[in-house]
Amino acid sequence: xxxxxxxxxxxxxxxxxxxxxxxxxxxxxxxxxxxxxxxxxxxxxxxxxxxxxxxxxxxxxxxxxxxxxxxxxxxxxxxxxxxxxxxxxxxxxxxxxxxxxxxxxxxxxxxxxxxxxxxxxxxxxxxxxxxxxxxxxxxxxxxxxxxxxxxxxxxxxxxxxxxxxxxxxxxxxxxxxxxxxxxxxxxxxxxxxxxxxxxxxxxxxxxxxxxxxxxxxxxxxxxxxxxxxxxxxxxxxxxxxxxxxxxxxxxxxxxxxxxxxxxxxxxxxxxxxxxxxxxxxxxxxxxxxxxxxxxxxxxxxxxxxxxxxxxxxxxxxxxxxxxxxxxxxxxxxxxxxxxxxxxxxxxxxxxxxxxxxxxxxxxxxxxxxxxxxxxxxxxxxxxxxxxxxxxxxxxxxxxxxxxxxxxxxxxxxxxxxxxxxxxxxxxxxxxxxxxxxxxxxxxxxxxxxxxxxxxxxxxxxxxxxxxxxxxxxxxxxxxxxxxxxxxxxxxxxxxxxxxxxxxxxxxxxxxxxxxxxxxxxxxxxxxxxxxxxxxxxxxxxxxxxxxxxxxxxxxxxxxxxxxxxxxxxxxxxxxxxxxxxxxxxxxxxxxxxxxx
Numbered sequence: 312x313x314x315x316x317x318x319x320x321x322x323x324x325x326x327x328x329x330x331x332x333x334x335x336x337x338x339x340x341x342x343x344x345x346x347x348x349x350x351x352x353x354x355x356x357x358x359x360x361x362x363x364x365x366x367x368x369x370x371x372x373x374x375x376x377x378x379x380x381x382x383x384x385x386x387x388x389x390x391x392x393x394x395x396x397x398x399x400x401x402x403x404x405x406x407x408x409x410x411x412x413x414x415x416x417x418x419x420x421x422x423x424x425x426x427x428x429x430x431x432x433x434x435x436x437x438x439x440x441x442x443x444x445x446x447x448x449x450x451x452x453x454x455x456x457x458x459x460x461x462x463x464x465x466x467x468x469x470x471x472x473x474x475x476x477x478x479x480x481x482x483x484x485x486x487x488x489x490x491x492x493x494x495x496x497x498x499x500x501x502x503x504x505x506x507x508x509x510x511x512x513x514x515x516x517x518x519x520x521x522x523x524x525x526x527x528x529x530x531x532x533x534x535x536x537x538x539x540x541x542x543x544x545x546x547x548x549x550x551x552x553x554x555x556x557x558x559x560x561x562x563x564x565x566x567x568x569x570x571x572x573x574x575x576x577x578x579x580x581x582x583x584x585x586x587x588x589x590x591x592x593x594x595x596x597x598x599x600x601x602x603x604x605x606x607x608x609x610x611x612x613x614x615x616x617x618x619x620x621x622x623x624x625x626x627x628x629x630x631x632x633x634x635x636x637x638x639x640x641x642x643x644x645x646x647x648x649x650x651x652x653x654x655x656x657x658x659x660x661x662x663x664x665x666x667x668x669x670x671x672x673x674x675x676x677x678x679x680x681x682x683x684x685x686x687x688x689x690x691x692x693x694x695x696x697x698x699x700x701x702x703x704x705x706x707x708x709x710x711x712x713x714x715x716x717x718x719x720x721x722x723x724x725x726x727x728x729x730x731x732x733x734x735x736x737x738x739x740x741x742x743x744x745x746x747x748x749x750x751x752x753x754x755x756x757x758x759x760x761x762x763x764x765x766x767x768x769x770x771x772x773x774x775x776x777x778x779x780x781x782x783x784x785x786x787x788x789x790x791x792x793x794x795x796x797x798x799x800x801x802x803x804x805x806x807x808x809x810x811x812x813x814x815x816x817x818x819x820x821x822x823x824x825x826x827x828x829x830x831x832x833x834x835x836x837x838x839x840x841x842x843x844x845x846x847x848x849x850x851x852x853x854x855x856x857x858x859x860x861x862x863x864x865x866x867x868x869x870x871x872x873x874x875x876x877x878x879x880x881x882x883x884x885x886x887x888x889x890x891x892x893x894x895x896x897x898x899x900x901x902x903x904x905x906x907x
Contacts, residue, residue, distance in 0.1 A: 312529075314346065314467075314469065314521060314523060314529060315467040315469065315521075316467075317348055317349045317350055317443070317444065317466075317467065318346055318347070318348050318349070318464075318467060318469060318523075319346065319347045319349065319374040320344065320345075320346055320529070321345045321346065321347055321355075321367065321370035321371045321373075321374050322342055322343055322344035322345045322346075322359060322367070322370070322482075323342070323343050323345075323359050323360075323363040323366050323367055323370070324340055324341075324342050324481035324482055324483050325340050325341045325342070325343060325360060325362070325363065325481065326340040326481060327340075327362065328340060328341055331479060332499070334498075334595070335479065335494070335495075335498055335499075335595050336593055336595070337479045337480070339479070339480040339481055339484040339486060339491075340480060340481035340484065341391075341479065341480070341481060341526060342480070342481050342482045342526055342527060343359035343360050343363065343367075343391055343392065343525070343526070344357070344359075344523065344524060344525045344526060344527075345357050345358060345359055345367060345370075345371070346471065346523055347371065347374045347375065347380070348441060348444055348446075348464065349374070349375075349378075350441035350442040350443050350444045351441060351442025351443070352381040352382065352440075352441045352442055353375065353378060353379070353380040353381050353382070353441070354380070354381065354382040354383075354384055354409075354439075354441055354444075354446065355371065355380050355382065355383050355384065355399070355406075356384050356386070356462065356471050356523070357384065357385060357386055357387065357392045357393070357525060358383070358385075358392060358393060358394060358395035358396055358398075358399055359391070359392065359394070359395060360390070360391045360392075360394055361390070361394035361395065364394075364395050364398055367395060368395075368398070368402065379403060379405060379406070380403050380406050381405075381406060381407065381441075382406060382407050382408075382409050382431075382439070382441075383396065383399050383400070383403075383406055383407070383408050383409065384409045384410070384446070384462060384471075385408060385409070385410040385414055385418075386410075386459060386460050386461060386462060386471065386473040386525070387414075387456060387458070387459050387473045387474060387525060388414050388417040388418070388421070388456060388458055389456060389474075390421070392525050393417075393418075393421065396408065396418065396422065397422050397424075400426065400429065406429070407429050407430065407431050408426045408429060408430045408431070409430075409431045409433055409439065410430070410431075410432070410433070410458070410460070411432070411433065411434070411448075411450070411458050411459075411460050412432050412434070413457055413458035414458040414460075415430060415432060416458075417458055433448045433460070434448070434450070435448070435449065435450045436448070436449070443466055444464055444465075444466040444467070445464070445465050445466060446462050446463065446464055446465075447462070447463045447465065448460050448461075448462055448463075449461050449462070449463060449510070449513055451473060451475065451506070451510045452506060453503045453506040454473065454474065454475055454500060454503055454506050454507055454510055455474060455499055455500045455502075455503055459473050459474070460473070461473050461475065461510070463517055463519075467520065467521070468517075468518050468519055468520035468521070469519075469520065469521045469522075469523055470514065470517065470519050470521070470522050470523065471523045472522050472523065472524045472525075473524070473525055474499070474500065474524065474525050474526065475500075475507070475510065475522075475524060475541070476492070476522050476524040476527070476530060476537055476541065477492070477495055477524040477525055477526030477527045478491040478492035478495050478524075478526060478527035478528075479491040479492075479494060479495050479526070479527075480527065482527075482528060488527070488528070488530075488537075489540060491527075492527065492537075492540070493540070493544065493550075493599045493602075493603065494593075494595050494596050494599040495526070495527075496541070496544050496599075497544065497595075497598055497599040497602050497632060498595045498598065498599065500545075501544070501598075501602070501632035501633065502631060502632050502633055503545075504544070504545040504546060504547055504633055505545075507541065507544075507545035508542075508545050508546060511538070511541060511542055511545065514538075519534060522534065522537065535799075539799060544602065546779065546781075547602070547633055547634075547635050547636050547663075548636065548779060548781075549603075549604065549605040549636065549637070549814065550602075550603045550604075551583060551603050551604050551605070552582070552583070552604075552605055552813060552814060553581070553582065553583030553584065553585065553603070553604040553605070553606070554576055554581055554583070554584050554585075554604060554605075554606040554607075554608065554693060555584075555585050555586075555587070555597075555600050555601055555603075555604045555606070555607050555608070556569050556572065556573055556584070556585070556586045556587070556607075556608040556610065557586075557587045557589055557597055557601065557607065557608070557609055557610070557622075557625060558586070558587070558588060558589065558609075558610035558611060558622075558642070559588075559589050559590055559610075559611045559612065559618075559619040559621045559622045560588070560590075560610075560612070560644075561612055561619070564644060564674060564676065564677045564678065565610050565611065565612055565642065565644045565674065566588070567678060568610060568642055568644075568672065568674055568678055568682070568686060569586060569608070569610050569642065570586070571678075571683075571686055572608065572642070572672075572686050572689065572690055573586050575686065575687065575690035575694075576690055576693060576694055579690060579691075579694040579697060579698060579704070580694065580697045580698060580701050580703075580704055581693075581694055581697050582697075583604070585600055585604070587600070589621040589622055589624075589625050590621050594624070594625065594628065597625065598625070598628050598629060598632070601629055601634065601637075602629075602632070602634065604637075605637060605638060605814070606637065606638045606639075606640070606693055607637055607638070607639050607640070608639075608640045608641075608642065608689075608693070609622065609626070609639065609640070609641055609642070609655050610641075610642035610643075610644075610672075611642075611643065611644070611651050611655070612643075612644040612645065612651060613643065613644065613645035613648065613649050613650045613651045613654075614651075616648075616650055617650065617651075617654050618650075618651045618654045618655060619651075622651075622655070623658075626655060626658045626659065627658070629659075629662075630658065630659065630661065630662060633663075634659075634662050635662045635663035635664050635665060636663065636664045636665075636777065637664075637665055637666070638665075638666045638667075638668060638693070639659060639665055639666070639667055639668065640667070640668035640670070640671070640672075640689055640692075640693060641655055641656065641667070641668070641671045641672070642671070642672040642674070642689075643655075643671070643672070643673055643674065644674040644675075644676070645673075645674075645675065645676075646675065646676045649673055649674075649675070652671050652673070664777070666849070668689060668692055668693065669692060670685060670688045670689040670692050671685075671689075672685040672686055672689055673685065695845075695846065695847060695848075696846040696847050699819075699844040699845060699846040700803050700813065700844075700846065702806070705844050706844065706845075707806065707842045707843070707844060708842075708843065709843050709844055709845045710747060710840070710843050711843075711845055712773075712818035712819065712820055712843035712844060712845050713741050713744075713747065713749070713820070713840070713843065715773040715817055715818040715845070715851050716739055716740065716741050716749070716773070717851055717853060718737070718853060718854055719737070719739070719773065719774065719851045719852050719853050719854065720735060720736075720737050720774050720778075720783075720852045720853070720854060720857055721735070721736050721737070721739050721771050721772060721773055721774060722734070722735060722736075722771075722772040722774060722782070722786050722812060722816070723735075723736050723739075723751060723753065723759060723763075723769050723770065723771055723772070724769065724770040724772065724802075724809050724810045724811060724812075725759050725762045725763050725766060725768070725769050725770075725809060726762070726766070726808065726809055726810070727758075727762045727765075727766075727791075730795055730797070731796075731797045731802055731809070731810035732758065732759055732762060732791035732796060732797075733759070733772075733786045733791065733796050733797070733810070734753070734757050734758075734759040734786055734787065734791065735783055735786050735787035735896070736751060736752065736753055737854055738750075738751065738752035739751050739771055742837065746839060747839065747840040748825070748837060748838065748839060748840075749771070749820065749822055749837075749838050749839075749840060750835055750836065750837050750838070751769065751771065751822070751835070751836045751838065752830065752833045752834070752835050752836075753833060753834055753836065754832060754833050754897050754898075755832060755833060755834055756832075756892065756897050757790075757897060758790050758791045758792040759791060760834055762791075763824065763836060764824075764827065764834065767823060767824040768807050768809060768821070768822065768823055768824065769809065769821075769822050769824075769836070769838070770805055770807070770809045770810065770811050770819060770820065770821050770822070771819070771820045771822060772811050772812045772816045772818075772819055773816055773817050773818040773819070773820075773851055773852075774815055774816055774817075774851070774852040775815055775816060775817045775847065775849035775850060775851060775852055776849065776850045776851075776852050776856055776860070777814075777815055777849060778815040778816075778852055778861070779815075779861070780861050780862065780863060782815055783857070783861070783862075783878070785799075787877075787878065787895075787896050788878060788895045788896055797810060800812070800813070801813060805819060805821045805842050805844075806821065806841070806842050807821045807823075807841060807842065809821065816846055816847075817845065817846055817847045817848065817849045817850075817851060818843070818844065818845050818846060819842070819843070819844045819846065820840055820842070820843050821840070821841045821842035821843070822836070822838035822839065822840060822841065823838055823839050823841050824836050824837070824838050825837055825838060825839050832899065858876065862877075862878070862879060863879060864879070865879035865880075865881055866881070867881060867906045870883055870906055871883060871884075871885070871906060872884050872885075872887070872905075872906055873887045873903040873904065873905055873906060874903065874904060874906055875893045875895070875896060875898060875902055875903050876902050876903065876904055877893065877896045877898045877902050878893065878895045878896040878898075880893050880894065880895045880896070881906070882903065887900050887903055888900065891903070
């Protein structure tokens with residue numbers, strides 16, 4: 312396979328393996344990827360599994376076409392990639408091994424040698440010239456071993472990403488990337504989200520035309536899609552607005568309850584509901600989907616004063632991979648002393664930002680009228696935002712939405728006739744209740760101020776404490792005049808035709824401008840409420856909560872000046888001009904404080 316004019320693929324497909332790493336089912340096999348960069352000097356990128364030595368050596372010889380390689384670059388020491396290092400060095404006695412210091416220590420452990428006379432140790436941002444191609448090495452510790460590094464070829468703009476962006480499945484099998492890549496990532500790398508986030512930040516500064524992983528296909532098209540998914544997975548952010556139900560059942564009664572709940576959720580308009588029998592399913596796929604969806608229902612029986620073993624194992628796999636930022640509902644079954652809900656809640660106690668459903672279903676042996684009512688209540692609770700999001704089921708005159716207003720943070724959406732737009736505001740106030748009037752203050756420098764003044768309509772999205780900092784970056788730190796802020800969103804639309812957010816909000820209000828007051832730097836829009844929906848009971852994002860829990864701490868070490876309390880922008884200087892406006896969030900000097 313030709314990656315570019317100078318880069319060749321020399322990897323292999325493995326259809327002999329049934330369990331990757333001894334635990335993950337791989338019905339479509341695996342690929343072990345290796346690459347050759349042909350230049351004045353030749354570099355080989357990693358080797359393959361020991362069961363494919365001769366096939367790999369044949370592929371390599373064909374690509375070299377009689378030439379001798381100068382370097383073997385070892386990015387990762389896991390045996391499915393490093394097993395043939397010794398064979399390579401014997402066959403090409405003039406070649407040098409290039410790797411990290413930790414990798415050479417592992418070579419000593421694996422092979423009894425660290426190739427002291429034929430090695431080049433590289434560290435963060437070291438580079439190697441092959442002639443036309445220059446390779447730069449970037450550390451990627453714990454993605455997913457401590458010695459890992461990735462390599463960037465600035466000439467062809469190729470990122471050799473080690474195990475990053477890999478997937479299960481051989482390359483001669485045509486299958487969607489995301490499902491097997493998600494299962495691979497959550498199962499193998501999932502615990503190390505912070506380390507992956509650090510690597511993604513490094514990659515953000517690179518101009519990348521192709522990603523060459525050690526497993527799975529070379530990625531060339533729509534790289535933003537793959538980068539976005541990796542960002543979601545590694546930040547433990549919900550990928551899909553679905554509901555997953557995972558259960559164990561001894562005599563079928565718990566299974567029946569789960570099936571009824573799934574039916575109720577689907578009938579209420581939930582677009583994606585998946586069910587896993589933990590005794591029979593692919594556990595790795597179930598774990599991956601638990602991370603994928605916003606809501607998780609766990610249903611099991613009390614067993615030996617605890618929970619059924621398959622459920623215990625499942626929860627342990629979630630917790631060891633950093634499970635969090637979800638809504639979890641519990642269903643327990645017990646014939647005399649149900650303890651399953653208590654046990655599951657205790658096992659999940661250390662997971663960050665979990666919200667437990669108010670309704671817990673208790674089944675005493677089999678479903679009865681009481682437990683059926685509990686199922687009904689749980690279905691209503693889990694589906695409340697679905698009902699509010701869809702026109703056919705939404706209560707569009709739920710004026711309790713006004714109670715969600717506080718000194719919080721909101722996304723105000725509008726449309727300039729070409730595309731949806733939105734911005735962050737922190738001043739939304741209910742003025743009167745008869746008639747219902749709401750005031751919204753918007754900085755005149757914001758493009759949305761111009762649009763709303765022209766169109767006279769807007770939507771106010773009340774953000775919840777679940778909203779990550781990326782929401783504020785997207786809607787608050789860039790202009791809708793030049794950027795499509797909904798490019799990576801799939802917004803819903805209210806009756807006035809304007810967008811509203813499909814997640815991270817607890818209420819929506821559609822407003823019609825009745826009066827405008829010029830406040831100098833800001834405009835005050837006094838509006839009537841034309842539509843109001845309540846989507847959840849999640850806590851509203853207050854300004855103080857954002858400051859304490861969401862906004863990253865600004866990097867002020869060694870700096871003298873002022874820092875923006877809203878976005879963290881640092882102004883360096885002895886004095887801050889009174890008319891200074893933050894270039895990121897557009898807040899004025901009053902929202903800056905001295906660096907202490």
